[in-house]
Amino acid sequence: MSKEITSRSTDYSQWYNDLVIKGGLADYSAVRGCMVIKPYGFSLWENMRDALDKMFKDTGHVNAYFPLFVPKSLFEAEEKNAEGFAKECAVVTHYRLKTDPSKKGALMVDPEAKLEEELVVRPTSEAIIWNTYKNWIQSYRDLPLLINQWANVVRWEMRTRLFLRTAEFLWQEGHTAHATAKEAVEETVQMLNVYADFVENWMALPVIKGVKTENERFAGAVDTYCIEALMQDGKALQAGTSHFLGQNFARAFDVKFSDKENKLDYVWATSWGVSTRLIGALVMAHSDDQGLILPPKIAPLQVVIVPIYKGEEQKAQIDVKVQELVKQLKAAGVRVKYDDNDNARPGWKFAEYEMKGVPVRVALGLRDLENNTVELARRDTKEKQSVSMDGLPERIVNLLAEIQQAIYNKALAYRDSHITRVNTWDEFVSTLNEKGGFVSAFWDGTSETEDAIKDKTKATIRCIPLDNPEEDGVCVFSGKPAKQRVLFAQAY
């Protein structure tokens, strides 16, 4: 069967690819490293986007849109940011094609149409946005400026993977400006909390909130806060970042404001983003060898109803019952589909919707009509039971909530059992090799140690957890004094 999914134990990477492709989320395209997000995958993204957008607006932000292109001179203004992204930028150098005289029907770049100044296709929008903010901010009365943009960005990655790392991806980027450092840090932390809230409560994926070390910090940031999630293969995935940018961009773009005492100062900045990469996290964290498992809150379809019948007459009887149920479920705000396609038989549909991760399936046949029951099946546990049609809509609404919680609990249990405290280098290495997951270990605080560990084990410091206690210890690698444990892991 062409729809079969490679098992996790056979080939984890292939399993992931199978889920994305066969689950109907995305497809490869003719463009290197760029994917087509299919309707089912995009619907998932829309649900995520809508929930996040509401949270951004509830915390006082508004949406705007800035250009796709950044003039090179603006891009290079903030030196560290420019350097960090330089190696993966697509650059527009010409603005016109012409017919190729040496080849019929072919086009060539018109050498006469070379741009005076190259345009960088945004890998992130700090530069173009801060160049704009310069014109918008004069006084403390103009602050804070709290803007978000939903956009696509391009990063010319060497090796791409569907959703996890594509050359073009969709994301949101918030860019805020504040009068004080304190306020900007508060904004940075607030948005980190919004991300954690979203990922945990909507995506059912537990995360660890923390701060990045200097090595892992966003280019141009003073501090990078992050949420880190754990995938089923024991590798960590950065699910979102929120940066305190200090006055770096204000200096680079000369954005000053007058405070109440008429004193000029540079404004304080933050930026924060999550991307379609979250879909990759979702797929890898929850799904099984039968296909996707999607949390009800963001699943494009929450309930699918499959009729089981012999002949038109039975079908008509079932239709009547189902129409009523669909109406009730829709009234309760449930995303429901009645699949009465006659081409596919029930067994085929069961397998198909399991692959697509629809949380709840209702099957309804003549036997059920006689007994006033339906067969109710949940995707996460694959449990099936025959239940009464009375009070069914409420029951389904409750079941959806139960599934949402169960998926979260399962991921949480896995994550918690994969945070291992180690005290020696041997333990550190063997834990990474044999068990995976997060390794909590003392670190001497130096980049050299961090680099050396990465070199030897491929593990990086995912974060210094926000609630980290200060304790005295010795660095697991260097043996030097250390003040706290940090979380290491191999990561996507």
Place this chain on the structure above:
RNA sequence: CGGGAGGUAGUUCAGCCCGGUAGAAUACAUGGUUUGGGACCAUGGGGUCGCAGGUUCGAAUCCUGUCCUCCCGACCA
């Protein structure tokens, strides 16, 4: 960007070594029987063999280039 594998029907693949004008399964269409875990029978449509050159009487098959994908590695705010 380095190493490996691959691109042939909508999909998964065989054919390639040894050149002779393309096949299976599945999907699709039609008709019939079916329908409580990926149904069956019959008939039918569908492919410039990734693209571009070259060798040859003749290329899916040999040669060169190029694009795309997958896996491993390097890189990855």
